[in-house]
Structure formats: C-alpha cells, structure tokens
Amino acid sequence: MWYKKNIETLFNKYNKIYKSIINLNPNQNIYKLMNTKTNKSTLKINLKDKSIYLHSRYDPQREAINIAEENYDPEIENYIIFGLGFGYHVEELMKMDPNANFYIIETNKEVFKLALDNLDLSNIIDNSNVKLYVPNSISEISIILKELILLNNIKLVMHNTSLSIMSEDLINVKYLLEEFRMFKNSSENYSLIMKNNFKANIKNYNENVDILFNKFKDVPLYIVSAGPSLDKNIQELLHVKNKGIILSVGRAVRSLMKAYIKPDVIIVTDPSEQVYDMQFKDLNIDVPIIVLSTCDRNVMTNYKGYKLIALQNGYSLAENYAKEKRKKLIQTGGSVATTALDTAINMGCNPIVFVGQDLAFTNSKTHSEATYSQDIKYLNNLREVEDINGDIVYTSKNLYIYLRWIQNRIAMEKDKIFIDATEGGAKIEGTRIVTLKETIQNYSNRNFDELNFIRKLNI
Numbered sequence: 001m002w003y004k005k006n007i008e009t010l011f012n013k014y015n016k017i018y019k020s021i022i023n024l025n026p027n028q029n030i031y032k033l034m035n036t037k038t039n040k041s042t043l044k045i046n047l048k049d050k051s052i053y054l055h056s057r058y059d060p061q062r063e064a065i066n067i068a069e070e071n072y073d074p075e076i077e078n079y080i081i082f083g084l085g086f087g088y089h090v091e092e093l094m095k096m097d098p099n100a101n102f103y104i105i106e107t108n109k110e111v112f113k114l115a116l117d118n119l120d121l122s123n124i125i126d127n128s129n130v131k132l133y134v135p136n137s138i139s140e141i142s143i144i145l146k147e148l149i150l151l152n153n154i155k156l157v158m159h160n161t162s163l164s165i166m167s168e169d170l171i172n173v174k175y176l177l178e179e180f181r182m183f184k185n186s187s188e189n190y191s192l193i194m195k196n197n198f199k200a201n202i203k204n205y206n207e208n209v210d211i212l213f214n215k216f217k218d219v220p221l222y223i224v225s226a227g228p229s230l231d232k233n234i235q236e237l238l239h240v241k242n243k244g245i246i247l248s249v250g251r252a253v254r255s256l257m258k259a260y261i262k263p264d265v266i267i268v269t270d271p272s273e274q275v276y277d278m279q280f281k282d283l284n285i286d287v288p289i290i291v292l293s294t295c296d297r298n299v300m301t302n303y304k305g306y307k308l309i310a311l312q313n314g315y316s317l318a319e320n321y322a323k324e325k326r327k328k329l330i331q332t333g334g335s336v337a338t339t340a341l342d343t344a345i346n347m348g349c350n351p352i353v354f355v356g357q358d359l360a361f362t363n364s365k366t367h368s369e370a371t372y373s374q375d376i377k378y379l380n381n382l383r384e385v386e387d388i389n390g391d392i393v394y395t396s397k398n399l400y401i402y403l404r405w406i407q408n409r410i411a412m413e414k415d416k417i418f419i420d421a422t423e424g425g426a427k428i429e430g431t432r433i434v435t436l437k438e439t440i441q442n443y444s445n446r447n448f449d450e451l452n453f454i455r456k457l458n459i
Contacts (some may be wrong), residue, residue, distance in 0.1 A: 014345040222240060228367060418432070
C-alpha cells in the first residue's frame with residue numbers, strides 16, 4: 001500500500017534508481033514477506049543451504065533500536081550505512097542523530113523493491129540529510145566508497161544480514177567490509193588497553209624498528225609462524241644459522257627453542273595482557289625483539305633483550321609520535337605475521353620465506369603442538385580455500401583476511417621473491433611453493449656479514 005507514495009518520491013529524487021528497479025520483479029521462491037509477532041514486516045530469505053531473516057522475526061523495532069544505540073556517536077557527522085533492508089535501523093539512527101548525514105548503500109535491488117512495496121520509506125528517501133545509493137556493479141560501489149571515504153568524521157554502519165545476502169559478484173566488497181569491521185571491532189574492544197600499552201611502551205624501548213630498514217639487502221629472511229605445519233619441517237631451520245635471518249613471531253619461539261633453534265629476531269603485536277606470560281615467561285632468550293607500540297606493555301617491561309618499537313600506520317597516537325620523533329611507520333595488517341611481512345620487506349630482505357604460515361587449520365589443528373594447539377571439530381562457520389596442493393582446506397574469517405592482506409602486500413613488491421616453505425596450509429598467491437630444505441639449500445648457502453648488525457644490538 002506504500003508503493004505508490006514511495007515510487008513517486010523515488011522518481012522525483014533518484015530518477016536513475018527509479019529506472020533501474022521499476023520493472024523488477026523479486027523472486028518469490030527466494031524472498032517471502034513475513035509478519036512478525038509485533039505486527040512488523042520482515043523477509044524470509046531462502047539461500048542455497050539455509051533460510052535467514054532480513055530483520056528479527058519477533059521484534060524488528062527492538063532490534064533496530066539496538067543497532068542504532070550500538071552505532072550512535074554524538075561526535076559523528078556522517079554515517080555510511082551499508083544495507084538499507086526495510087529501513088528500521090536507519091530510521092532509529094536518524095531519530096537519535098537528526099542533524100547527521102546518512103549515506104545509504106543498498107546492493108540488493110529485490111530487497112529494495114520489496115521494501116518500497118511494503119513500508120513507508122518516504123522519510124528516508126525524501127530526507128535532505130540522506131543520500132541513497134543502489135549500485136549496479138562492483139565498479140560503481142568502488143566509486144561510491146572512494147567518494148565517501150573522503151568525507152570528514154565518518155562512521156561505517158553495517159547491517160549484518162544485508163552483508164550476508166550480497167551477491168557472489170560482490171564477494172570482494174563483502175570481504176573488504178568484513179575486514180573493516182574486524183579491525184574496527186578490535187580497535188574498539190582494546191581501545192583503553194592499547195592506549196595504556198602505548199603510553200608505557202614509549203618509555204621502555206631501546207630504538208625504533210626503522211634502524212633495521214634497508215640494512216639487509218638480498219639477505220634471505222624466514223618468517224616463522226606457529227601454524228600446524230611448523231612441526232613438519234622445523235628441524236630444517238637448524239641449517240639457517242649465520243646464513244639468513246630467522247624472524248619468529250612470539251608464539252613460535254617456544255617451538256624453536258624446543259628444537260634448539262635460536263631465532264635472530266622476535267616480533268610481538270598482541271595488546272592482551274597475558275602475552276608476555278604465555279610467550280616468554282621462564283624462557284631464557286634475549287635476542288632483539290620488535291614490539292608493536294600497542295602490544296602488551298609487560299613485554300617491554302620484562303623482556304631482557306634489546307627492544308625495538310614498531311610504530312604503526314593507522315593508530316593516531318603512534319602516527320603523531322612517529323612524526324614528532326621523525327621515525328618511520330609500518331603497516332600491520334591486523335596480525336603478527338602480517339606485521340612481520342611488512343617489517344621484512346622494509347628491512348630489504350630477499351627472498352622472504354614463510355614457514356609455519358598455514359593460514360588455515362591443516363589436519364584440523366590450530367597451531368603447532370608446542371604452542372597450545374587445539375583441534376577443530378566443527379566446520380560450520382569456516383571457509384573453504386585452496387591449499388598448496390590444490391585441495392580444500394578450512395580456514396577462519398580472520399585467517400582469510402590475513403591471507404588476503406599478505407597477498408595484496410606481496411603484489412606491491414615487484415623485485416622480491418616470496419617463498420611459501422610451510423609445506424601445508426592455504427595457498428598464498430604470489431609465492432613460490434618450495435620445500436624448506438630446498439629453499440635453504442638454494443638461498444642460505446653462504447654467511448652474510450649483514451647479520452652482525454643484529455648481533456651487535458644486544459652488546
């Protein structure tokens with residue numbers, strides 16, 4: 001009954017959108033209008049393997065208020081809302097912040113057409129503070145996002161169900177939005193801890209990590225992570241001594257020490273307070289350590305070796321401090337392995353070799369045995385990716401995000417060799433798949449004088 005009013009408003013304000021949906025007939029086998037217990041409308045959406053509801057089948061209004069309260073920020077001027085749905089959450093947020101601007105992107109035209117037919121959207125469509133987008137392609141979405149990202153004081157609000165029903169054609173947009181949400185949630189959850197860590201860490205380090213930058217041109221570097229496949233070939237790293245750099249993530253150090261392998265450098269990034277106790281307590285090691293500026297402050301306070309602080313791009317306190325001290329920033333990518341990769345690239349190393357970097361649950365394990373590994377028993381929420389042998393292996397959303405980041409970072413480097421010597425796990429595009437033994441024979445076959453630079457740091 002609302003269709004005529006909505007479509008006339010749309011015709012007058014968004015004629016291009018009007019033309020793109022006027023002759024559209026939603027698939028009734030996929031989309032079924034439902035009446036909720038509170039007499040509000042929602043959609044039951046039948047996907048390939050399950051059915052989901054666009055909004056709560058009990059109380060969409062209460063759900064919308066929760067979404068609005070979760071995202072409302074009195075300091076925000078511009079909300080970018082991904083997913084209009086039936087508009088409940090948008091209207092609640094507009095009530096809470098009537099002076100803000102709202103940029104709404106809806107990628108599902110069938111859902112939009114059903115919303116026009118069953119709800120009064122005129123307050124959204126005709127509102128002078130609202131700009132509505134119903135894009136036709138991934139390229140159009142990219143253009144929209146590039147424009148919106150230039151706005152000042154923005155907040156991205158994502159309607160989760162709208163995100164989950166996006167077309168396969170838009171899968172890369174979905175992944176980008178998931179990455180944004182993960183990093184945003186991580187920053188919000190650890191905001192105070194990160195701030196306290198930063199304040200303590202800038203008082204306790206020896207030097208900035210950029211003293212390592214460009215010092216190791218063409219020196220092979222092995223990034224050792226704690227993936228399940230590390231148990232398979234860890235002993236080969238004994239042959240790297242003096243012939244390459246072993247850069248170990250904190251979680252892999254115990255595995256290396258158990259195998260009588262001493263890394264040349266360690267890197268840690270996690271802000272959680274238990275990191276030092278879990279990774280270094282009672283461990284007799286004092287090699288140089290790279291510590292992210294927001295990492296657990298107990299590492300900087302208690303670690304006995306030479307401590308290099310890494311100031312990260314995207315964290316304002318670190319950016320301001322780096323500018324003040326005239327120090328270089330690093331890209332973190334959200335994990336210790338991604339941070340290690342950017343650091344290795346900046347060091348000038350070549351080739352850069354991944355060891356224990358499964359980025360997946362090889363043999364249904366989360367980590368190598370010496371690092372508190374767990375068995376994966378349920379696959380429901382995991383993703384299938386191609387492994388190094390062309391078969392299927394399962395990974396988590398977070399690990400998949402790190403995989404994509406690593407692949408994108410590798411693609412930026414044209415003159416470096418990247419080798420996946422993990423011998424298991426997800427396939428990393430842009431790497432050569434070679435066994436660790438062969439890699440060491442081919443690249444770590446002589447001593448490098450540049451390694452003395454690292455050894456002198458602890459003198």
